[in-house]
Amino acid sequence: MARILAVLLFAALTAGGARLAVPLPGIAVPFTLQVFGVLLAGICLGPRLGAYSQLAYLAAGMAGLPVFAAGGGAAYLLGPTGGYLLAFPVAAAIAGAATVRSSRAAAMTAGALLGLAFIHLAGLSWLYVLGMGMPAASGLMPFLPGDVLKLALVVLVGSRLRGPLRRALR
Numbered sequence: 001m002a003r004i005l006a007v008l009l010f011a012a013l014t015a016g017g018a019r020l021a022v023p024l025p026g027i028a029v030p031f032t033l034q035v036f037g038v039l040l041a042g043i044c045l046g047p048r049l050g051a052y053s054q055l056a057y058l059a060a061g062m063a064g065l066p067v068f069a070a071g072g073g074a075a076y077l078l079g080p081t082g083g084y085l086l087a088f089p090v091a092a093a094i095a096g097a098a099t100v101r102s103s104r105a106a107a108m109t110a111g112a113l114l115g116l117a118f119i120h121l122a123g124l125s126w127l128y129v130l131g132m133g134m135p136a137a138s139g140l141m142p143f144l145p146g147d148v149l150k151l152a153l154v155v156l157v158g159s160r161l162r163g164p165l166r167r168a169l170r
Contacts, residue, residue, distance in 0.1 A: 003049060003169050010041035010053035011060065014088070015067035024142050028080035028132060030069050031143060035119060036150045038088045039112045042095030043158035044165045050092035058085060083126020084119055091115035095154075103162055108155045116147055 014037030021030040037057075042050035061067045062074040069081065077085055098111025124139050 006045055006165065006169055007049055007053045007056055010037060010045060010050070011056040013037035013040070014054065014057045015060065015065075018067060018069045021069040027139065027142060028127070029084065029123065029139075030081075031146050032069050033150065034069070034088070035091075035116060035147070036154055038092050038119070039095045039115050039150070039154045040158055040161075042092035042097075042115060043099050043108050043111060043154065044162050045092075045096065045169070046100065046166065047093040047096035049169070050096040051089040054088035054092045057088065061085070080127060080130065080132060081123070083129075084123035086126075087119045087122035090122075091119045094118055099158075099162065103159070105155055105159055108158050108162075109151065112151050112154045112158075116151065 014034050017033030017035070017037045021032045023030045038054055041053040044050070045053060057067060058077075061072045061076060064072045066072045068076050068085065070076070076082070092115065095108075095111040095115035098114060099107050101107075120140055120143070127139060
């Protein structure tokens, strides 16, 4: 039961991060705090439960709950943010896999950075498929300053929560 609650809690954290959306001029994808929830889920819950939390988040959105930045519904995944959203379970698993054997800040940073890189790669690729491909200068660079802050926050919070949470979920 504790694992289910933890998975749902991190899905809710990601949904809460979506509601803190800041539109960026000329870009179809807003700046949100969803990535914080995604990467923290992987680091704190591990690769499997972290990925499950993001699958639960996507399932809630596809069911029509307004958990995405601009609402909910399965069609939302076909829009400009679909590639980013669909990358969340894999990104959480990547972040979690990097910390399976080590709880050091370096492992958390590496895992979070790899997870974030996967999210951006999937998101930019999807924008390209939609014919909205943007060069990295406009489709990636505006997000990097905020991403650095999110990564630092993930490592800070993750270093405090990871051990106690993983012990509680055994």
